[in-house]
Amino acid sequence: xQMSDAILEVKNLKAKFPTPKGDLHVLxxxxxxxxxxxxxxxxxxxGCGKTMTAMAILHYAERLGLQITDGxxxxxxxxxxxxxxxxxxxxxxxxxxxxxxxPMEALDPLYTVKNQMYETIRKHRKVTGKEAxxxxxxxxxxxxxxxxxxxxxxxxLSGGMLQRIVGAMIVICRPKLIIADxxxxxxxxxxxxxxLKLLKKIQNEHHxxxxxxxxxxxxxxxxxxxxxxxxxxxxxxxxxxxELLQHPGHPYTKALLKSxxxxxxxxxxxxxxxxxxxxxxxxxxxxxxxxxxxYAAGKCYEKKPQAVSCGAEHQVKCHxx
Amino acid sequence: MKRRKFGRHNKIPYxxxxxxxxxxIIGVFGQYIAPYDATKADLSSKLLPPAFIKGxxxxxxxxxxxxxxxxxxxxxxxGRVSLxxxxxxxxxxxxxxxxxxxxxxxxxxxxxxxISRLTDASxxxxxxxxxxxxxxxxxxxxxxxxxxxxxxxxxxxxxxVKSDVxxxxxxxxxxxxxxxxxGKLWIIRKHILPNIRKMLVVMVSLEIGMAIITEAxxxxxxxxxxxxxxxxxxxxxxxxNYFLTGWWVSVFxxxxxVLTALSFQKFGExxxxxxxxxxx
Amino acid sequence: MKFFIKKTGQALITVFxxxxxxxxxxxxxxxxxxxxxxxxYTEEQKQQLxxxxxxxxxxxxxxxxxxxxxxQGNLGESYISKRPVSDMIFEKLPYxxxxxxxxxxxxxxxxxxxxxxxxxxxxxxPDLIISNLSxxxxxxxxxxxxxxxxxxxxxxxRIFPVSGAGTPLHLVLPAGLLGISISADMVMIxxxxxxxxxxxxxxxxxxxxxxxxxxxxxxxxxxxxxSSVLALSSFIFAHLIAGSVVMENVFAWPGIGxxxxxxxxxxxxxxxxGIVLLLSIFTIVLSLLVDIFSAILDPRIRKKA
Numbered sequence: 023x024q025m026s027d028a029i030l031e032v033k034n035l036k037a038k039f040p041t042p043k044g045d046l047h048v049l050x051x052x053x054x055x056x057x058x059x060x061x062x063x064x065x066x067x068x069g070c071g072k073t074m075t076a077m078a079i080l081h082y083a084e085r086l087g088l089q090i091t092d093g094x095x096x097x098x099x100x101x102x103x104x105x106x107x108x109x110x111x112x113x114x115x116x117x118x119x120x121x122x123x124x125p126m127e128a129l130d131p132l133y134t135v136k137n138q139m140y141e142t143i144r145k146h147r148k149v150t151g152k153e154a155x156x157x158x159x160x161x162x163x164x165x166x167x168x169x170x171x172x173x174x175x176x177x178x179l180s181g182g183m184l185q186r187i188v189g190a191m192i193v194i195c196r197p198k199l200i201i202a203d204x205x206x207x208x209x210x211x212x213x214x215x216x217x218l219k220l221l222k223k224i225q226n227e228h229h230x231x232x233x234x235x236x237x238x239x240x241x242x243x244x245x246x247x248x249x250x251x252x253x254x255x256x257x258x259x260x261x262x263x264x265e266l267l268q269h270p271g272h273p274y275t276k277a278l279l280k281s282x283x284x285x286x287x288x289x290x291x292x293x294x295x296x297x298x299x300x301x302x303x304x305x306x307x308x309x310x311x312x313x314x315x316x317y318a319a320g321k322c323y324e325k326k327p328q329a330v331s332c333g334a335e336h337q338v339k340c341h342x343x
Numbered sequence: 344m345k346r347r348k349f350g351r352h353n354k355i356p357y358x359x360x361x362x363x364x365x366x367x368i369i370g371v372f373g374q375y376i377a378p379y380d381a382t383k384a385d386l387s388s389k390l391l392p393p394a395f396i397k398g399x400x401x402x403x404x405x406x407x408x409x410x411x412x413x414x415x416x417x418x419x420x421x422g423r424v425s426l427x428x429x430x431x432x433x434x435x436x437x438x439x440x441x442x443x444x445x446x447x448x449x450x451x452x453x454x455x456x457x458i459s460r461l462t463d464a465s466x467x468x469x470x471x472x473x474x475x476x477x478x479x480x481x482x483x484x485x486x487x488x489x490x491x492x493x494x495x496x497x498x499x500x501x502x503x504v505k506s507d508v509x510x511x512x513x514x515x516x517x518x519x520x521x522x523x524x525x526g527k528l529w530i531i532r533k534h535i536l537p538n539i540r541k542m543l544v545v546m547v548s549l550e551i552g553m554a555i556i557t558e559a560x561x562x563x564x565x566x567x568x569x570x571x572x573x574x575x576x577x578x579x580x581x582x583x584n585y586f587l588t589g590w591w592v593s594v595f596x597x598x599x600x601v602l603t604a605l606s607f608q609k610f611g612e613x614x615x616x617x618x619x620x621x622x623x
Numbered sequence: 624m625k626f627f628i629k630k631t632g633q634a635l636i637t638v639f640x641x642x643x644x645x646x647x648x649x650x651x652x653x654x655x656x657x658x659x660x661x662x663x664y665t666e667e668q669k670q671q672l673x674x675x676x677x678x679x680x681x682x683x684x685x686x687x688x689x690x691x692x693x694x695q696g697n698l699g700e701s702y703i704s705k706r707p708v709s710d711m712i713f714e715k716l717p718y719x720x721x722x723x724x725x726x727x728x729x730x731x732x733x734x735x736x737x738x739x740x741x742x743x744x745x746x747x748x749p750d751l752i753i754s755n756l757s758x759x760x761x762x763x764x765x766x767x768x769x770x771x772x773x774x775x776x777x778x779x780x781r782i783f784p785v786s787g788a789g790t791p792l793h794l795v796l797p798a799g800l801l802g803i804s805i806s807a808d809m810v811m812i813x814x815x816x817x818x819x820x821x822x823x824x825x826x827x828x829x830x831x832x833x834x835x836x837x838x839x840x841x842x843x844x845x846x847x848x849x850s851s852v853l854a855l856s857s858f859i860f861a862h863l864i865a866g867s868v869v870m871e872n873v874f875a876w877p878g879i880g881x882x883x884x885x886x887x888x889x890x891x892x893x894x895x896x897g898i899v900l901l902l903s904i905f906t907i908v909l910s911l912l913v914d915i916f917s918a919i920l921d922p923r924i925r926k927k928a
Contacts, residue, residue: 080831115833127824130843132850132921141842142832175922188828195832463633464640466857467906471865472899475887476648479895495861556764560869563766564884576764583770583873587778597767604762 028055029231035093047302048074050255061232063246071255072235076201081110119197123204125184129176135187136172142191161190182213201233218245239282251275254299254310261336271338273315356613359606366603370426373419381420382571385411390589406591417573418596424574428488429554433547436493440500448508462498470495474566488567492557507539548611552604559600575600626918626925634911641903646686649896698897703889708897718788719878722867725794729802738813760807769873772796786875797870805862809852816848850921856913860906
């Protein structure tokens, strides 16, 4: 079998979240692929389904109550959604791993950092205790974690340091794909940059792919090669980073970029996106952005736009391009 | 995205509310409802079974005890004792506990240190031990029982209220009020009390059930009301010696205790969950 | 170490406060003399006895005397048997310890097993059964269950001895029942805390790192939730003491509970006072041990102190 250059392909993923008020359609036909050694960004406002997409890729979404109704997630050609329990244990951590948003809560408060790193090493690498300790100090050095920090409990460390340690655990697992779910949102602005550099370093040295989920266009454009814009459970635009910033196609992307534009803030010209995302309790058969879109007309209220190509690797879901 | 907590079905506990209302009616109007005098012995009709089993007489719905007293009438009189004792204990214990909790939480420092040690001391001191002591010094009876139960409860209120007050004290609106020059008492009355009131309602309804059971335990040990006044606990104790020949003497008061305690428990949980839902 | 010293200091203060409570409760109406005198007594006799017992001195002085003697292990003499109270208590103490320790062990085992099962099967049948049973046990007076057991197992079927102590068989009913009754609260607390832990990010992260589920549950979720249960130990021990007095009464267990019950009936002030003092110190010491144990389990507690 020939290996494709995509490590992950998500095809027509649909999922709903049952609630007493009815099903919430959280993911509506999500498709994208992630190439080897690529940093792929997913941006969108909260509740648009980015975290659920990430969890679905890790086969964890069902534990959170999500029902995947259609589509497939191919990891190196294998459908993640059909993994057996045994296959899943190999997959979690070793092939795909996640960095969660809040590092303060990602480590068990009752054990030292060392204990938890050791546990991870013993799970993922068949090594003796001594070798495990050697690996630990090697990784700690690589991510510039001072050795004495390893003997600390999580509550004794800063958020930046904890996120670094989470990074170290990921490095230990040596996954082929890292999903970073808003990894810098809980950090100080000054630590954010350091952490992004660290993430890039891990990516380059270990040849991993990264899916970087964020709501912050600035952060995401700093690290990502390609970016997908998500809105109301759909990917409305995918483009290489530079292309997206310079020639945004979808009205939502344009609005997003405008609202994040610092120059305008200096000139006291704020741009906000009026209105709120649509109610996901009903299935949407029109353009989901229709009621907030300046350009909406005719077709937008009648049917869902299909993805249209506009330039190399640039796809937009909009009727009026 | 946080996991959404849907599907907590919070049905109104009609049955529990009915039991509680019945309990209140019996407690207040019991003496007018009871078919017989609860303390009148009649040795000619002793240990009669309840009306609905063989050998029972329709005159005594729940049968009679070893001295020929009507079990139903005694249960009604006992319910009155339960209601009176548990309510008084909660008012005394909850009241003292809340005041100390506010003092400890709001004024902090020395007051908090002293009150914390006091709560520790009281938590290390089971109500039953105080009841033992008081039954000697002031004699067994409702007063001793109320003091013992109240004593076993106040510390819980103090702890909970204290931690809530500390949280409230540091909220922006209290800080704002302070900056605007509000006095301590005013802040307590205007901002602190209304906020802890709902929590207190939940605690009280969860605790009444416990108070009823504690009263029954003390009654069982003979540390509560003095015979011949009945209480559910003493009735269960009376029945233990002829359980095989007259099970009804202790079983009915037990059912009454369990039902009442459970109902208050469910009712309290319902209020608590309703509050939680409203907050979400 | 600092934590240990601080906790011990606090425990000593608590003991001091408890001794004051005990002293005041006994002397609050303070006419122990009346019950000791013959039914017809002269004022002179009363005066003499009051002086003899030292009851005519100010309360503070009386307290200091009481505390001083108690520190030397002298809890006074029984009014009835005229024996030293400490001897009478220490004779019975092993029985009460036996009952208490076995009961608390039973309670912890039940809590860990059923609390975890309920949390892991949240909303499903096992959880519903466990949750409802524990609510029911919480609302049922333990002494009624005890009476029921005595009648069924002791009188009717004669499976277990229901009176006295000595063999392990004697322990089954009282310790089993007391353990169940204490665990009723704890099971629900453990369940709640464990559900919280299972939804936490660190459990999510552990699972997504590929740590096996049994290790996630036992090493991380259970230990985190169990340390929260231990934080409520003082309630548990108060429950334990109250329960063991009741249990000793029903099962004629020759421990301190029975002694205290008999002493109350015979109005033997010094004995009751001594028992109450010792039992509360016992509770304080147990709580101290648990505090230390939870600090070993949870590093955050060590830091807070």
